[in-house]
Amino acid sequence: MDLRSLLRILSSEANLRILSLLSTRAMNPRELARLLNRDESDVSRRLRVLEKAGLVEGRWGRVGGKNVRMYSLKVDELKIRFNPGEIHVEGREEEYTLPLEEERPSVGVFVGREEEIEELQNRREAVLVVYGIAGIGKTTLVAKAFPRAFWHHVTGTEGVEHFFWRAGMFLQSLGRGELIEYLRTGGNDEKTILELLKEGVENTNATIAVDDLHQCNDEGFFRVLRFLARRMRRGKIVVTSRIKPPLGVEGVFYLRLRGLRPEEAYNLALLRKGSITPGEFAEAYRITKGHPLALNLLFESTARGEAWGRENFFEFLFEEVYRSLSEPERSLLGIMSLFNDPIEYEALKRLYPGRGLFPALHSLLNRGLVERIGEGYAVHDLVRSFARETSSLSPGDYYLSYADYLLEKDSPEAFLRAFRYVVRVNAAERFKELTGIRLRRFREVVVEFPKTYMKILQEAEDNPYIEAEKAEIEFQRGLFEKAEERWLRVKDALGGIQKANVLTFLADLYLEKEEIEKAREYLEESRKLAEELNEPLVWLWHVMEETKYLYFAGRIEEALESAFRELEFARKAKAGPDTEALVLLHIGDILGALKRNEEALRYYLDAKELCEAHNVSFRANITYFELAKSYYHLGRFEEASHFARNAAEYFLRVRNYRRAVDSLAYLVVSLIGLRALDEAEKEAREMVKIGQATRYPLSWAGYIFLGVIEVLRGKDGGKYFKLGKEHLKDKLWLYDAIMEELGKVIDLDKIPITSRS
Template identity: 25%
Template sequence: VLKRDETDISRKLKQLERVGLVTSRWVRLGNRNVKIYKLNIDEIRISISSSGLKVELRTEDNVTTKHIYILLSKVLRVKIPEVPKFINRRKELRQINESGKNIILITGMPGIGKTTLVAYYVRNYVKDPVFWHKISEFDTLELILWRLAAFLNGLGFNEPLECLKLSNVDLGVKINLLLNIIDGLSCVIVFDDIHKCKDKRILEFIRYLIDNLSSAKLILISRDRPKLTPFNKEKILNLTLKGFNIKETYELFKAKGIALRNEYIIRSYMITKGHPLLLVILIDALRRDNPEEVFKHLINEDLPSFFWREIYEKLSDIEKSVIRVLAVIKDPLTLDELQELIPRKALQLILYSLIDKGIVEHQEDTYVLHDVIKSIMPNLNVSTQEINEYYGRLGRALYEKGGVINELKALKYFIKAGDVDAAINILRDRVRLQKYSYLDFLDFYAKLIHDLEAIVPPHYEVAEAYIKYEKSLIALAKGDVEKAIPLLYDALKIFKKLGFKLEVSETLSTLGRALTDVKDYDNALKCLNEGIRLIKEVDEESKMLIEWGLYANLAKLWSYVGDLDKAKEVVLKELEIAEKIDDLMYYATTLFHLGNVLEIRNELIEAERYTKKSLEMFKLIGSNYYVGLSHLVLTYIYLKLRKLEKALRHVNKSLDTLRKLYAGAWVLEALALRSLIYFELGKMKEAEADSLEAIELGKKVKYYMVGYAKIVLGTIKLTNGLSSEGLKLIRDGYKDLMYFKTDLVLILEFLIKNLRRLGFQDEARFYESVINNLNLTK
């Protein structure tokens, strides 16, 4: 996870153990001894003193105080843009601060001071937490949501991060969770450079914030009005920044330490129309040369040519190289990335010089040419070969650095460089190392694959196979199984022709999963069995991850068709593989799968043992999603064992966890199960409330387990003498569940018992015949 040297991590864990933050113990997992580390405290309180930081480590029982001497600049890292000099703008500051409106739109031409104004405002007028995001042309909505979730996580709210990890939770639910926490905090959200946005969904998200935020403040910075922003004067303060007035121009000359006659300052103001950056460039020229000569040149040249000559001719060779690279790449670059392209030790000092001259902007940890400089810059005549070399070197540096964002950027730059082989190598690594996190940025990744496909030369079958496979994964991630299946068959055919056994096995695994989803069980079984046979012939370290996936998909298939003997056999094989993979999550997930299959088979004592073990591991790993699901499986186990109070405790824990994650389908299932438990405990009012809530939730998430809630509610109606209404609900619930054999037995046994009790003998016999015809192996 940390992508750090094991020795370094071990050393740091020992340090944490010494100060009491973590404890460790050895456990036996499968055939391995594994050291498990666990957080040892409930709370950390930090206060600043003259000698350093006072850190209080709190548990429920006691408080331990530690004095840790630490450089505060490393702790208090602020990502709001710096404001080295701020000239006036008192009127605009007063409007922002006193308007009483929580949506503020700042527009104006490049370099006019929009970002500087807002940065000064939040640094000097705002006490609440501030989130600042500068939009770039390849941002996606997913990236912004992850950044917002990370921001909230830093404030102690970890639910949004957990929720974003869930693939079965509706995007609208995730956004609502973020919005509710943001609004409750009354924080300030700043989106800068909205005019660069290429993803329409980001604009729709911003519009949603505008419509729904009530306490938090939203500040939007853009050259023009965003297209999707509704400009309701009652809700939005719209400020269009113009150039400095004459008084502010005088202040700028004074701040820059240059004394000139009033006529020169007035002429400067008239020529630049008070544009701050152009004034800075002109002041620099007036400082170096005779003012009369400067204004003489201005008369004889057009303004862009004059300002560009004033900038470029005065730069050193290395400064010109920096401008050349930033002009070619266009995207913001970090210092490390720039050093890959311009290997100079003093590069940071050169960048500071360019920032001081107003040529380069420092955005968080990155550097980019100022928009005004881009607008006056002539064509630098950089050759295509040189441009491709820059893109290629940057792509290699980013991919070597690792991490999903860096790797996707590397793919983008390889595509821009026209280096198809380098781009395909990234796709090959993604398949072999099972890097599914690329799909977290679905639209951005889909665009990259589309752009790559456009530059692939004819008859390049290797590239064609990988691209078709990635397109199938994108289709599956979007829920379009019908589109994915033909792409998978096409990719499979080419991979087989090329003799790529690992890729053939992986494609067969994904195809088997897709065919299972469309209930084509025979062909799904053929694909998975062929993949398992083939993967055994592969002699590569990465084969275990793909082999594990094949058995996981096969276990899912056997569970769907109701052959629980084979499902158990396959999960045990999955467990053998997981024990060899150096990742605790694979092992814990397999134990969870095993517990689930054993529960369905009614081997309840063993199911309880494996599920409890997986629950402990998920708690250690910190996977709240699987913690919630493990409690849900334990609920089924104790319900079948007739330990109803235990079942109720676990379903409550499951609901508490899953509600925080807004895991809609699983919340519905937990509510439906709890309604059944409440009915069995004789708590009819609670049973009715849960079943009604589950049915209402089922209108949004479309999950078949709503059938449980309908059957429970129908049984309550029958108990209350509402026969017609009750029987209709029961029939509707059965229709929801009828294709899911393994989930039918428990609820139908409950239903048959109560139908007989209430005198509905014909209906009871019908549902008995359903159970008898399920053909479950155990």
């Protein structure tokens, strides 16, 4: 590839983000698309270009009867060397990382503010707040002071959970994936999330910019910032806001931004106008007080004299500038003023009628009426309301057109934005379509962004499809009674895939409540609808619940047969590696219940291969745990300890303490079986430590294990047995289960611990 083509590839910010993420580990196109919030087909195309350029390499693997392509970074550094008459490009193996820049605003004309930049860069506080009136230059100042910061723009429509996900993805790009892994596992404990966020920022020394905090209406965001201000020792959170936010004083520095100093304003005047008389500048500075946007608008206007002193100064200036706009510029400004969010260029091409988009947009940018935020463009806040007043456009059709554009981006975040615009137009006829899209393409929304999605749903008018979505969020939160009431109220008004979803959820709900007969009734209704719709995804939902029902009912052989049907429909529905791996685990679990451990092992290994090929970390480590159990029951303690250790380390890292303890328990008994007593003692003490922090019952097995270890060393383990029995006195069934497992690795008759008393 020639040098010109290579530089063109590297000039693409999207390509640089892909290379940045691949510098942390190998990934497949789907995962990259999710992290970058881009369409998977676009990411796949870019990967092929990067591969052809020799920057990445892709390898095919065969997993579960499917071809899987994984991409990894081929060169970690490129050097361009200039010699007389020739240019050489060299690549060699060295690590580097490049932060994501998705929402970073561009910095165009910038003058002055040297004192403020130096002040911000030298502060030791964890949270820096820049506040001041609209248009004063807060965002531009922070972007200039912290050019490598990761940006999060607050719109007021999403909850703090959206910030957690974006920060987690950013930290993963820097090699710290613990936060995003915890969120992907369904973790929602705020204290744990805050600790993982703090550790991620500290360990990477990252800077995160939170723009327009004044638009935030989620108290959780303020708790996050207060926590980081008090606890974070490295890294920075930089906030912009129109008002001074209530973050307290500990660990927070506040900078109130005022207008430009006279010499700075004069330099801006020269840049914008080329020349200005002392009298004109003095009058301009007097009435604007150095406000950057006001100065820009003033220099764009042609009026002079008494009109400068009008009471509604900004409105007057905008009117003057507006008169000088061409018709295409006015039309584009009117369309853009309908939106509070930044609008992508590709979307503007749809919304703007006719040709001439680029010159019109470029002119509005130069005039200061429009600003670029990341990959989008937005009308400046001070201008938007005036622009709306001068425009006769109705937002409805534009909102729906933009929603259609967002739905094509094929990401959960874009889906939520699209849904919000449809709700704003009150296009109730589209609610069925959107909820169907959610079920087929974005099922994870109710788990990953429950607060944001619920807020959008609550703004919609009463509608059975909206109510069913609310119920699913409540179900995922454990509010079974509320979910049940909503579903029962609206299920008969639903149709298609939405009704199928509700029926299978009701069956699951009644299985959880151990109301087996009710569960059977809804399963039967679900089966009839699956036959009617004949859609693989609907069949998959039905058969998964049927497997669970048969297992609960003690019909294990039938449950196994049903689980194999799950696998069939998962592949027909192209449900994705995570779902297919889950089904493989179901098969393995049922085979294990039938004491067919060798067969179970085969399906667990298939699930492991599938998860590792697609980097499905959480499911992979669930699989490691199941493999540890299988190997343990087969008496293969070496393999059991290996997989149990991997699972335990992962679950500890993502703060999933229940699963961590489950994994540690099999690790300790396997180590006891191997007579690796020092290692076993260390892990048993870790179990006790977790128990003291979480009170999770199985943690107290650590005391029993410590007692056994002492006895095997020829010592008295009585004090540990006593502690273990005391903690488990209300859970004798668990004590018996622990003893049963220990009986597989030691002779309990030689250890005086068999009595419950």
